Amino acid sequence: MTPYVADPVYFNGQFLPLAQAGVCPLDRGFLYGDGVYEVIPVYSRQAFRIDEHLKRLQATLDGIRLSNPLALADWKKVALTLIESAPWEDQSIYLQVTRGADDKRDHAFPPASVPATVFAFASPLVTPTPAVRAAGVAAITVPDQRWARCDLKVISLLANVLARQAAVEQGCAEALLIRNGLMKEGAASNIFVVKDGLLLAPPKTQLMLPGITYDVILELAKQHQQPLEVREISETELRAADEVWMTSSTKEVLAITTLDGEAVGDGKPGPVGERMWQWYQDFKNTVMRKG
Numbered sequence: 671m672t673p674y675v676a677d678p679v680y681f682n683g684q685f686l687p688l689a690q691a692g693v694c695p696l697d698r699g700f701l702y703g704d705g706v707y708e709v710i711p712v713y714s715r716q717a718f719r720i721d722e723h724l725k726r727l728q729a730t731l732d733g734i735r736l737s738n739p740l741a742l743a744d745w746k747k748v749a750l751t752l753i754e755s756a757p758w759e760d761q762s763i764y765l766q767v768t769r770g771a772d773d774k775r776d777h778a779f780p781p782a783s784v785p786a787t788v789f790a791f792a793s794p795l796v797t798p799t800p801a802v803r804a805a806g807v808a809a810i811t812v813p814d815q816r817w818a819r820c821d822l823k824v825i826s827l828l829a830n831v832l833a834r835q836a837a838v839e840q841g842c843a844e845a846l847l848i849r850n851g852l853m854k855e856g857a858a859s860n861i862f863v864v865k866d867g868l869l870l871a872p873p874k875t876q877l878m879l880p881g882i883t884y885d886v887i888l889e890l891a892k893q894h895q896q897p898l899e900v901r902e903i904s905e906t907e908l909r910a911a912d913e914v915w916m917t918s919s920t921k922e923v924l925a926i927t928t929l930d931g932e933a934v935g936d937g938k939p940g941p942v943g944e945r946m947w948q949w950y951q952d953f954k955n956t957v958m959r960k961g
């Protein structure tokens with residue numbers, strides 16, 4: 671069986687087997703969910719938009735007032751070593767930093783002498799199969815019960831976990847988060863809507879993660895003169911949409927064809943989403959693929 675995590679992993683300055691990466695139970699990631707993470711897709715052993723992912727990592731670290739334990743060049747070296755030693759051409763690199771382990775439990779920050787805990791690993795990139803893409807996926811809506819800094823990619827993901835679990839229990843792939851009548855994003859993806867040929871994207875605020883894939887989608891829409899509006903999307907507009915799609919580093923562009931048991935548009939992936947998926951593949955293949 672293909673392992674999910676490649677050996678070696680990176681753990682606090684060393685490359686070692688996953689089984690040897692021991693985290694102290696007093697680690698603040700474990701006690702408080704006090705940490706940050708990134709997920710970077712890798713195509714043909716080349717990390718996609720790594721600079722943007724590392725920039726977002728820095729923004730999240732700044733947002734939680736944790737200094738970056740590695741220089742940019744060192745993050746790249748870590749990623750490169752993981753990518754080179756993993757057995758897959760297409761991968762997903764996971765990076766995590768927590769505020770480390772003090773010798774006691776106290777909500778306030780530990781002394782500066784307590785080092786951050788740094789963990790990174792490679793796993794195979796599993797993008798949606800052609801069959802899943804052709805049918806699209808089902809989603810539900812749930813109230814957005816997250817905190818007020820959803821722009822930070824932090825490891826405290828309990829509200830996202832509960833939302834996604836509710837989706838899975840209803841045979842769905844994603845949960846769309848509704849706050850004050852507005853659709854913000856998915857539990858682990860950004861959401862786009864199409865109405866009468868117009869592509870709608872929620873704006874970047876503190877209530878949505880600024881997706882790296884989201885940025886690529888906006889760039890591609892502009893480049894191909896796809897009519898686009900970046901503005902809040904109401905729950906009513908969501909339900910009346912011709913197309914709804916989710917985007918993320920691992921899902922790329924995936925049509926949501928059923929929402930709360932109702933067909934989205936005609937219940938099939940729509941033409942704008944299909945074109946966007948193709949533009950995304952073309953872009954990816956141009957900038958990433960070898961030979």
Ligand code: PDD
Binds near residue numbers: 881
């Ligand atoms: N999730 N919004 C949320 C809440 C997310 O968790 C993610 C990604 C996105 C999309 O961001 P990007 O395009 O940069 O992947 C939006 C990752 C994949 C995860 O948690 O596994």
